[in-house]
Amino acid sequence: MPLDGVTPWTARRECAVSGVMEPMTVMNERASEERRFWDRFAPRYDRFMARFAGVYSQLGDRIQLELDSNDRVLEIATGTGLIALEISRYVSAVTAIDISEPMIQVARGKARSPNIKNVDFQVEDAYALSFEDEQFDVCLIVNALHVMQQPDVVLREARRVLKPAGRLIAPTYCHGQNGKSRVVSRLMGLFGFKVYSRFSIRSYSDALTANGFHITDLHVFAGTPPLACPMAEKQSH
Ligand SMILES: C[S@@+](CC[C@H](N)C(=O)[O-])C[C@H]1O[C@@H](n2cnc3c(N)ncnc32)[C@H](O)[C@@H]1O
Numbered sequence: 001m002p003l004d005g006v007t008p009w010t011a012r013r014e015c016a017v018s019g020v021m022e023p024m025t026v027m028n029e030r031a032s033e034e035r036r037f038w039d040r041f042a043p044r045y046d047r048f049m050a051r052f053a054g055v056y057s058q059l060g061d062r063i064q065l066e067l068d069s070n071d072r073v074l075e076i077a078t079g080t081g082l083i084a085l086e087i088s089r090y091v092s093a094v095t096a097i098d099i100s101e102p103m104i105q106v107a108r109g110k111a112r113s114p115n116i117k118n119v120d121f122q123v124e125d126a127y128a129l130s131f132e133d134e135q136f137d138v139c140l141i142v143n144a145l146h147v148m149q150q151p152d153v154v155l156r157e158a159r160r161v162l163k164p165a166g167r168l169i170a171p172t173y174c175h176g177q178n179g180k181s182r183v184v185s186r187l188m189g190l191f192g193f194k195v196y197s198r199f200s201i202r203s204y205s206d207a208l209t210a211n212g213f214h215i216t217d218l219h220v221f222a223g224t225p226p227l228a229c230p231m232a233e234k235q236s237h
Contacts, residue, residue, distance in 0.1 A: 030149050031125055035099040037192050038079070042102035045080050055221055059229065060086045062219065063140065063169055066231055067091050071137040074161060076126045076154065077144030081107030081119070084140075088119045095136075097124035126154045131161045138162075141170040143227075145204075149196045155211035162234045168213050171221075171229040174199045181225035201228045208232050 041048070049056070064087060067073070071091040075084045078096035080103055088094050096119060098104050107121045124130060126141075127150065139158040145151040158168055175185035176198030185195045199207065201220060205228070208215055213232035221227040 031099060031127075033194075034148060034196075037194060038098075038100035039102045040192075042080065042100060042106055045103065045106065046082070049080075049082065055223075055227065056082060058221070059083070059142065059171055059227075062229060063087055064090050066167060066169060067138065072135065073138045073140060074131070074136040074158075075140040075142070076129075076158060077141060077148075078107060078121065079103050079144075081110055081121060083142050084119050084121070085110060085116060087140075088116050091138075092118065094119040095122065095131075096120070097122045097126065097129070099123065099125050126157060129157050129161055133160055134163045134166075135161050136163065136166060138167045138169065141168070141172075143171060143173060145170060145172045146175055146195050146197045146199060147193075151197050151207060152211055155207065155213070159212045159234055164234065164236060166234045168208070168232040168234065169230075170208070170232070171227055172199060172204055173225045174201050174204055174228050175225045176200045176203065177226050184224050199228075201226065204228050205230065212237070 060083065063083065067087060067090045069091065073087065073091050073094045075094060075096040078084045078098050081096055084094050084096035084107070096107065101123045104121050104123050111119050111121065126148065139162050141154070141158065145154065148154055162168065175181050175195045177200045182198065185198060188195065205215055205218065208230060212235045214235050215230045215232045217231040219229045221229065
């Protein structure tokens with residue numbers, strides 16, 4: 001569902017038209033709650049993320065190894081496009097969506113200066129993507145499923161738009177892995193950074209499997225919380 005310039009009320013109507021199963025009032029509250037923090041944080045996001053440059057560089061390297069020059073890639077919850085812009089030179093085309101318009105505006109600005117032409121940034125809700133079934137070779141969801149209230153819905157959408165045997169690369173912080181991670185997670189919540197889904201590495205892997213993905217590789221970046229980086233393939237049923 002494209003959301004550029006959409007108000008909460010029009011978002012409700014759009015959803016009713018596209019026949020999304022979620023109750024519309026709940027969906028609306030959920031969507032505005034999920035994007036509120038990121039709308040405000042957008043101008044500072046890249047500066048904040050500079051401290052994770054080492055991990056993101058390793059992530060970028062891992063992702064790049066999985067890509068092919070003919071791939072059509074969808075990145076869900078791209079934020080300011082850190083990964084989308086990084087991988088664009090290795091693939092045919094990247095469509096990168098995020099629910100937060102301010103985040104997408106930053107991403108579009110960054111794509112303009114080196115004139116990157118094969119990345120299309122769009123404001124969309126990951127729970128109801130506007131794309132036809134089986135459009136993409138690869139779907140990326142980086143550092144995002146844990147900030148979503150219903151990651152299962154998003155994984156099902158990712159599966160729907162992936163081609164048969166399409167690949168999912170979804171590095172996710174596992175805030176429920178141990179007591180220390182849970183404490184850190186709650187402290188982050190006090191600063192407005194809400195983690196809705198506190199996965200352990202096991203429960204995260206189980207969520208991928210339950211939503212129709214076969215995990216082919218799982219690397220874990222140690223930390224509090226740890227970052228689980230699975231490579232997975234869409235299963236046929
Ligand atoms: C921690 S940031 C990660 C951004 C980017 N993937 C990165 O690694 O830099 C989480 C992102 O998820 C986005 N997001 C949250 N809920 C979403 C939804 N329902 N649909 C699309 N994006 C969503 C937020 O707007 C935010 O940009």
